[in-house]
Amino acid sequence: MSSHHIVRDDQEPALIIANGAACNPELLGQLLEWSPLVIVLDSAIDRVMELDIKVDVLLGDFDREFDPEKYKTSQYPLEIVHAPAQDQTDLEKAFDFLIEKGHKAVNVVWATGRRMDHTLHNLTIAALYQDLLKIVFFDDHSKAFLLPKKFQKWYSKDTILSLIPIGTVENIVTQNLFYPLQNEKLQLGYRTGSSNHVAEDGIVTIEFDKGDLMLMECFD
Template identity: 70%
Template sequence: MSSHHIVRDDQEPALIIANGAACSKELMGHLLEWSPLVIVLDSAIDRVMQLGIKVDVLLGDFDRGFDPEYYRDLQYPLEIVYAPDQEKTDLEKAFDFLIDRKIPAANVIWATGRRADHTITNITNIVRFRDKLKIVLLDDHSKIFLLPPTFEKWYTAATPISLIPIGQVEGITTKNLKYPLNNEPLTIGYRTGSSNEVEKDGMVLIEHKQGDLLMMECYD
């Protein structure tokens, strides 16, 4: 698989490769083509190198005898970022790295699938970065991101859309969804907006007054 860096002055999101289930080569290739920076978590570096991907940053706590210098020689030039904070996941540390570099957005792959605890943590942890970094998690079946208080986007009819609250979300109102909400709450574990869909071709409007609401564009 080829490298990346076909970009316009860092306007495109950085790409973070975590260590969950792999995505298709088509999805990865599309993201690599437009990524100004590719960050790989240390637990995934061997899998990534087997695909022939050029890495810009190798990040992690480098525990269990991990030797980052070995990969510097293989991937030169490679920036190595030692991030030992055990109170944060390596993915959170990658988000912090981008914020420090004033990079405004990130696409994340290999962050879902495999271990369920890692999947749930990776999805829900994006809420704490909502004011500093635009984050999108992608796999072959889903595109996941945090909604602003007012969200509008054009969709084709029957596009599957799920609204998943982190905790409780108040005052949700939607337009052009098959199962509309009218100033209603959603609460994780009790009532969510899973498996809704776009009613007709056109703009979808989703508003909420309080709380953290995830949008999941999902495809079978």
């Protein structure tokens, strides 16, 4: 797989490669093409190197006798970020690193699949960062991101859209969804808006008053 760095613009999203299930190489290549900075979590570095990807930052707690120095030559220039704190996951530490460096947006791959607890935590922790960093998760079946209180976007008819609350979300109003919501409440574990779809080609509008609401654009 070719390296990235076609662009060097801090306004373009950085890319974090976590250590969940791998995505399609075509998707990964598309994201790499437009990423000014590629961060790999330490547990994924060997898998990433097998794909011949140029890495900018190797980040993690480097536990279990992990030696980051051995990657310096093959990945030169490589920034090594040792983040030993055990009260955060390595993905959270990567978000903090980007915020400290002034980045405003990041795409994340390999953050779903494999262990269920990792998948759930990786997606829901985005709520903690939503005012500081625009986070978009990708895998082979979905694109997921938190919504602002009012969201509008053009979609083609029958596009699958799932509304997943992180906790409780109140007074949700939608337009141009096949199953509309009118001042309704969604609550994780009790009622979600999974597997809705777009009614007609055109703008979909989603509004809500309170809570954290994740939209998943899904493709089977």
